[in-house]
Amino acid sequence: MTRILVVDDEEDIHTVLQYNLEQLGYEVTSALTGKEGLRLCREMVPDLVVLDLMLPDLAGTEICRLLRSSPVTAHIPVIMCTARTEEIDRVVGFELGADDYVTKPFSVRELALRIRAVLRRKSGPPPANGTLEFGDLRIDRDAHRVWVGETEVELTALEFKLLVTLCERRERVQSRSVLLDNVWGMRGDSSTRTVDAHVKRLREKLAHARNHIETVRGVGYRFTGRG
Numbered sequence: 001m002t003r004i005l006v007v008d009d010e011e012d013i014h015t016v017l018q019y020n021l022e023q024l025g026y027e028v029t030s031a032l033t034g035k036e037g038l039r040l041c042r043e044m045v046p047d048l049v050v051l052d053l054m055l056p057d058l059a060g061t062e063i064c065r066l067l068r069s070s071p072v073t074a075h076i077p078v079i080m081c082t083a084r085t086e087e088i089d090r091v092v093g094f095e096l097g098a099d100d101y102v103t104k105p106f107s108v109r110e111l112a113l114r115i116r117a118v119l120r121r122k123s124g125p126p127p128a129n130g131t132l133e134f135g136d137l138r139i140d141r142d143a144h145r146v147w148v149g150e151t152e153v154e155l156t157a158l159e160f161k162l163l164v165t166l167c168e169r170r171e172r173v174q175s176r177s178v179l180l181d182n183v184w185g186m187r188g189d190s191s192t193r194t195v196d197a198h199v200k201r202l203r204e205k206l207a208h209a210r211n212h213i214e215t216v217r218g219v220g221y222r223f224t225g226r227g
Contacts, residue, residue, distance in 0.1 A: 001027045002119065003044065007037030007063070008052040008081065017050065020108045021115075034058025038066060041073050048119060050111070051098075053082030061096055068097040074154045077118045081106070097201060099158050117185055121157050132167055134225045137209040139167060148209045158183070159202050166213060166223035175220040195220075 004026045006017050014030040021028045029044065031037035034055040041049060049067070053060035060080060067073040078097065083104040099118045102111055132139040138147045144160055146153045155163065162183050166174060176195040184194065199221055203210035214222045 005046040170223040
């Protein structure tokens with residue numbers, strides 16, 4: 001059974017989400033503080049975390065950063081949930097490795113759909129078989145693993161999908177809207193800053209291999225095998 005951890009200081013949120021998500025077949029565990037949420041993440045390693053941005057003891061952004069910095073929890077998808085609607089908050093969340101972002105008040109149905117989409121991205125099959133190599137960059141699509149030189153790079157499921165999507169369309173420019181559609185499954189008026197934030201984080205993780213991902217000003221991004 002898929003295990004979801006809800007970290008939020010509002011008990012009403014826990015009650016509503018636990019009832020509705022369990023009706024959908026998920027196992028739900030709750031934490032009212034950031035420290036408790038971190039402890040549970042490390043002990044139970046849930047399949048997904050619904051994380052409030054504003055907690056009484058520790059900011060949700062700091063929790064997300066700590067989760068991404070640990071090999072034990074780096075792979076756990078995170079959906080940030082908050083009453084703050086400013087775009088900068090969403091961008092910061094994505095830069096720290098959040099997989100999605102919903103604002104309060106939200107419908108349980110909307111959150112459930114986002115949970116399903118994030119889990120589908122995480123567990124979906126690799127786009128194709130085989131290993132791709134470009135200089136020091138090596139991508140194992142079967143194992144969902146990436147190396148730069150001899151060092152393995154820890155990527156979230158979304159970051160891996162973004163890298164593989166760009167790589168498979170190498171030397172072809174991919175607009176932000178196309179990437180939003182193909183990688184995130186998002187259409188319409190979704191902010192393209194989401195793409196920029198994830199590309200920025202991906203480049204940072206790839207170290208000197210970051211040069212494989214080129215910015216095409218005013219359009220989007222292109223993966224080049226030249227690096």
